[in-house]
Amino acid sequence: METVRFDELELNPQILRGIKDMGFEEASPIQAQAIPVVLRGRDIIGQAQTGSGKTAAFGIPVLEKVDPDNKKTQVIILSPTRELAIQVADEIRKLSKYMHGIKILPVYGGQEISKQIRSLKGGAQVIIGTPGRVMDHLRRKTIRCDFVNTIVLDEADEMLNMGFREDIETILEYIPEERQTVLFSATMPKAIMDITKKYQKDAVTIKVVKKELTVPSIDQYYYDVKRKDKVDVLTRLLDYYDPKLSIVFCNTKRMVDELASELQGRGYFAEGLHGDMKQSQRDRVMNSFRNGKTEILIATDVAARGIDVDDVEAVFNFDIPQDDEYYVHRIGRTGRAGRTGRAFTFVKGKEVYKLKDIQRYCKTKILAQPIPTSEDVAQIKAEKIMDKVSQIIEEEDLTAMINMIDEQVNESDYTSMDIAAAFLKMALGETESESESSDNYDFGNTGAEDGMVRLFINIGKKQKVKPGDILGAIAGESGMPGKLVGAIDMYDKYTFVEVPSEYGREVLNAMKNVKIKGKSISIEPANGK
Numbered sequence: 001m002e003t004v005r006f007d008e009l010e011l012n013p014q015i016l017r018g019i020k021d022m023g024f025e026e027a028s029p030i031q032a033q034a035i036p037v038v039l040r041g042r043d044i045i046g047q048a049q050t051g052s053g054k055t056a057a058f059g060i061p062v063l064e065k066v067d068p069d070n071k072k073t074q075v076i077i078l079s080p081t082r083e084l085a086i087q088v089a090d091e092i093r094k095l096s097k098y099m100h101g102i103k104i105l106p107v108y109g110g111q112e113i114s115k116q117i118r119s120l121k122g123g124a125q126v127i128i129g130t131p132g133r134v135m136d137h138l139r140r141k142t143i144r145c146d147f148v149n150t151i152v153l154d155e156a157d158e159m160l161n162m163g164f165r166e167d168i169e170t171i172l173e174y175i176p177e178e179r180q181t182v183l184f185s186a187t188m189p190k191a192i193m194d195i196t197k198k199y200q201k202d203a204v205t206i207k208v209v210k211k212e213l214t215v216p217s218i219d220q221y222y223y224d225v226k227r228k229d230k231v232d233v234l235t236r237l238l239d240y241y242d243p244k245l246s247i248v249f250c251n252t253k254r255m256v257d258e259l260a261s262e263l264q265g266r267g268y269f270a271e272g273l274h275g276d277m278k279q280s281q282r283d284r285v286m287n288s289f290r291n292g293k294t295e296i297l298i299a300t301d302v303a304a305r306g307i308d309v310d311d312v313e314a315v316f317n318f319d320i321p322q323d324d325e326y327y328v329h330r331i332g333r334t335g336r337a338g339r340t341g342r343a344f345t346f347v348k349g350k351e352v353y354k355l356k357d358i359q360r361y362c363k364t365k366i367l368a369q370p371i372p373t374s375e376d377v378a379q380i381k382a383e384k385i386m387d388k389v390s391q392i393i394e395e396e397d398l399t400a401m402i403n404m405i406d407e408q409v410n411e412s413d414y415t416s417m418d419i420a421a422a423f424l425k426m427a428l429g430e431t432e433s434e435s436e437s438s439d440n441y442d443f444g445n446t447g448a449e450d451g452m453v454r455l456f457i458n459i460g461k462k463q464k465v466k467p468g469d470i471l472g473a474i475a476g477e478s479g480m481p482g483k484l485v486g487a488i489d490m491y492d493k494y495t496f497v498e499v500p501s502e503y504g505r506e507v508l509n510a511m512k513n514v515k516i517k518g519k520s521i522s523i524e525p526a527n528g529k
């Protein structure tokens with residue numbers, strides 16, 4: 001796989017800084033091919049799916065062209081949906097973080113037009129909009145095209161499917177002829193080809209060529225997980241399958257760093273590996289992984305290239321890979337040298353479509369799997385402990401231990417079964433407390449009266465909150481009768497409130513995402529007085 005670093009693309013240093021902040025390690029295949037061509041001013045037809053990095057593939061070169069001193073609209077990007085328009089605007093904003101004087105504005109149906117008109121009056125060089133709304137603004141002359149030099153049709157096939165063909169054609173007629181027309185589409189039906197013929201000049205077609213590949217026989221599963229739950233699901237799977245060595249793939253260096261410290265914090269032997277690390281650091285991490293001291297390696301695609309460790313039992317795609325070929329490379333890190341391997345991929349929402357592409361490309365099945373419950377984890381741990389116990393009974397001399405247990409049974413009211421069960425509980429201890437910790441809080445000493453717990457809320461008199469507001473929120477959200485709420489101590493910026501211990505957990509859970517006087521709050525058990 002050919003690799004291209006962003007600093008090889010002769011980009012404006014401010015954009016390079018933005019890219020660096022986003023944690024991208026190298027250009028994705030569509031970026032590597034499209035950016036130089038768009039920079040040269042050519043029209044392009046890019047065939048790329050969501051998840052391939054196509055937004056930056058057009059976003060980066062488009063930003064290169066924008067003149068920050070001219071406040072007039074210079075680029076119009078058409079998106080099929082309001083969600084995509086917002087997403088694209090966010091991505092381009094991040095890319096342009098260090099550029100001065102650039103305004104990026106999404107406009108879409110459903111948002112008050114008068115508000116948009118006000119924002120447009122302030123001048124936005126890059127407008128990202130749904131076709132209907134952009135048309136509306138063009139008609140009202142609230143968007144003017146005199147200085148527009150680039151138009152991007154993002155997800156053109158989707159826009160046609162949604163019936164925007166006429167709008168798109170009208171918009172294209174508005175824009176000066178000596179423009180650059182960039183089109184991205186996942187598929188290339190005839191209707192798209194017609195548009196490209198009619199409205200593009202000598203367009204270069206760019207698609208990522210895919211080689212036929214065979215994927216080794218690895219069990220492949222996927223889980224539909226929300227972003228915020230990914231770490232919990234990962235640790236659940238690590239506990240359940242207990243792989244000796246595993247590699248977790250992330251798409252960005254920043255995610256690698258974040259996940260490494262998160263897993264270390266939870267007591268896993270995990271280390272990150274990415275291109276920003278010094279060679280000596282990388283060698284240290286790789287040695288530690290090879291000799292099993294590090295059990296979980298968290299890596300970007302680039303960093304993991306060439307990893308030649310044979311007994312990797314599991315690969316996790318914490319982020320879905322940006323390219324089908326990456327998927328094959330990633331999962332090929334396991335199941336080596338005739339060993340068995342498992343690959344787990346986390347997807348959220350629409351990413352499931354990307355997974356379908358991967359399956360088609362790899363001609364393999366990736367099966368949906370339920371996430372193991374904490375009881376499943378405890379069960380499998382117990383089975384492992386029992387296997388180990390049988391082995392010890394078979395192979396070791398236990399006379400001294402049997403005597404001690406005998407003594408204990410004679411001196412107390414316990415049976416040997418009770419004692420064995422208690423030992424098993426001790427051995428399982430970690431799993432049990434872990435499963436509880438997800439929804440149980442350790443109140444410890446919160447400095448409350450007997451039978452009560454004292455909770456800390458990060459809102460107080462300064463926010464014009466009154467004790468009644470706190471009482472009302474707690475009673476309203478948790479369903480606990482208001483009269484059970486104990487002392488409420490208000491300070492300028494925070495408040496302590498006491499509730500009966502048995503309601504403590506319920507109140508904390510119920511108040512997690514609550515707003516008081518329009519402000520999001522955080523609530524936690526107070527520290528002892």
Ligand code: AMP
Pocket residue numbers: 023024025026027028031049050051052053054055056091251252322
């Ligand atoms: P897109 O295909 O534009 O929807 O991008 C999918 C995701 O990949 C977005 O979250 C981007 O921020 C991210 N992304 C884009 N380019 C890269 C890159 N070169 N390396 C890592 N992540 C990227």
